[in-house]
Amino acid sequence: MKQTTQESALLHAILEAAVDAMIVSDDAGIILQANPAACSLFQYDASEMIGQNVKMLMPKSLAKQHDGFMRHHIETGEKKIIGIGRDVEGQRKDKTVFPLHLSVGHSQVGDQRLFIGILHDLTRRRATQDALSRSQRLDAIGQMTGGIAHDFNNLLTVVIGNLELLQMRGVTDRQSPLVKEALESAEMGADLTSRLMIFARQSNLKPAKTDLRDLCGDTLTLLKRTLGATYHIRTDFAQQVDPVMVDPVQLQSALMNLALNARDAMDGRGELLVSIANVTIDDTYMAQETDIAPGDYVRLSVNDDGAGMSVEAQQRAFEPFFTTKSEHGGTGLGLAMVYGFVRQSGGHITLYSELNHGTSFRLYFPALPVVHEAGATKVPSGENNGLPRGKGQTILVVEDNPKVRRLSLERIRDLGYVTQEAISGDDAYALLKDGMQVDLVFSDLVMPGALNGYDLAAKVVAEFPDVKVLLTSGYASDVVTTAMSHERVYDILHKPYRQSDLAFRLQALFS
Template identity: 70%
Template sequence: MVDTATDVAILHAIMEVAVDAMVVSDQTGKILRANAAAARMFQFDLTEMLGQSVNMLMPEALGMLHDGFMAHHIKTGEKRIIDIGRDVEGQRKDGSVFPLHLSVGHSQVEGTRIFIGILHDLTNRKATEEALARSQRLDAIGKMTGGIAHDFNNLLTVIVGNLELLEMRGADEHQMPLIKDALESAEMGADLTTRLMVFARRSNLKPVRSDLRELCAKTLTLLKRTIGATYRIKTDFAAELDMVMIDPVQLQSALMNLALNARDAMGAGGELLVSIANVTIDDSYMAQETDIQPGNYVRLSVSDDGAGMSLEAQRRAFEPFFTTKAENGGTGLGLAMVYGFVRQSGGHVTLYSELGLGSSFGLYFPAVEHETEADGVYPKAVKRQEPPRGNGETILIVEDNERVRKLSIERIRDLGFATLHAENGDRAYEMLKAGADVDLVFSDLVMPGTLNGYDLAAKIAAEFPKLKVLLTSGYASDVITGDLAHDIHFDILHKPYRQSELAQRLQALLAGSADG
């Protein structure tokens, strides 16, 4: 027979090794016990939780209702959440609200009613579901669009054919201009359906083995003649680049669309950067950020320093007929075509934008596998090296986007570092002034508030000269953040980045600090 001490030890072990958060409370809602996973989830120390009301883990609106729910259950026995799993919202110590799944059970110990809550953080699942829903929505729109375009082409065939017959059968001089206008309009309709078919991924691509540098260089030569002298075009093409299988004509069209969109966003003048580089997506973090399968890709980035896009515009940017330039004659098909072409080519498109600072589009094309010169056989995959690990140093993560902040915390902890975090530069500066013990600050470049990433880095350089700083940005280059720049140079890690890149940058900076 197991004694009481053994029972307690087993219970303690179960709670400590549990992956999900566990919280035990009495019928008044006072927290009796909680495990380490619960403390991590809600960002409290265990000592801060014990003896407090479970309402501290809920948004205010839900917390106000909780006591009534519990009193009603105790009085009537009605189960609204007891013994039933439910998706709810939790609130962390910093006030941020996040989705979680809550299962509550109850029991009695020595005549005292207790409740056991098991909680699972749904943040990553919700983000994945949103990405999947967005992809499915675009796929559904694509299927519908393809069907409409097909039927519309049949109608246009009849219209064009009859107009040509009228023209051939001797229309008079008054009828010919009308027939000519009608034929030109029908041809414009045919061009429209062609672009819709590209979005629907039903166009007939003619992919060939291509070097993106050559294709982009030719397209940019044409662009420089048409885009205007007030717009500067810069290029950053990697010296070593894999080949890709793409349709050169569609690639040229996609680059022209992105460049002309950038010109419109920049107004009277600005700078456009076109960069090309090999990218290897070989860890779950980067695949999660880009929503594409791991593998080798060639990334074509087009970045501008224009007006930027709102969150709603970013969410709908690739939908056909959605446009923010309706008054200027925009059709809303340019980005839809780019999306359809890249997806039909087996790749993916990413978009990063900030209002007032510009936008950056990333086009990922699968790299063509190299063949060995000797036998034409594909080389064996190289074993991926494990990234260098930290020794418990503390990294202060500064990021205003809650999802990105949570992901950054996970990534850096996985590399063997301890973490602190702040939602903006102002809060990070307050923490440092208050004496936070930090070895390195890892900060986003563009954030709301008084201090952006550059400003925070400049203050750290002036007031905490021994503290290292690594900045990160979703833009392809700081060409779009020139207005933020300071005289001091700071390292910038561009999003999305691989776990190995993050590890190497952190280790290099910390090693430099250790060397004095």
């Protein structure tokens, strides 16, 4: 009996300590045990899982096949997942579907057949693979484009050369305009291939040590006249910005491309915000959020309050010849050129957009090492060690993007808080009205439904005065959110943010 008690205690300790989710079920699929990692992964309490069929953790398509798989294995012994493991999909309590790796083993305890499932969340790995796939696709397109552009340049050299020789040797008055038009078209073709070479990162950049504030200030002075009086340009340049190595001409061209794209998206009038600041990416969460290697960067952000971009348009925005403005003469090369220039400069570019709310492009250039004070090198502004932690307070995370929501939940739990979640302002308000007890609502600003972040915050302040509110936005400033009606001014935590920013903001609210 003593040995059985010790074995039971050992099994319990293993289940409690395991990082991966572990679920024990019988041959009918009824859950007998679920460790804390499994409860966290699927967002259920253990009491909600034990006694239920494992099909509750599967999307419908897989759940329909589960009984057949089990029956086939028991009757034939054939292994499809058991003892092998494979990538499948799971379904959380909120019905969101996510990728996971499932390994199943089985054992006989007396007359009872038990199945032990070990599940590993693949969400981060899948996101990394998707980002790598997009990068590789653009690299492949760039290589192909560079080769084609090179061959076209050779062809156009022959065409232009022969047309110029023909022009020099004399043509009739009737032939002259034809030759002139042919030359102009060939030169336009040469300009097109030169822009393709920029996307392919095969152009000859002339980088120089540059202060982006000076360069962008000069460019924006020109742009104010180009954009017209109905467009307002705002700047937010940090007082201290590290120098970077960029080609000044290409940087000005990139900024003009982004500004003209913004003008077209704003359709007649609007506000453009250009901001520049040092950014240190030194924590796992921000690197994951931006898909950028840790290090010191100077970030140039271009934000508009225009029509925004669909998810498909965002995914393809940097591909050459993809355009949403074909009826207005767009070639689809502007953003491809910006992407190629930034990457060839050793930097990164990210895009955030919401339909009907605007778009934000962020260009990250590696900062040159700088000594800011006598003999002292720059120290990263945010350290992950010793961050203030919560005391078990409950935070309701309100975010419609499932990937961002999962990341936010993980970040907040890592800081010692308990989390709940909602997919919209409407959903969050309904949960609060139904009696959900929380200490703080952490909400995105732009969400589908009747309630945006400001609307939700106003209702929380009015109806649940003991609940604190923290708002977040993917836009670099209130250039977009000023269009939303709100009486009270809220401090916005702007994405992407560091774990230290979140930790100290939460500490300030709870102090």
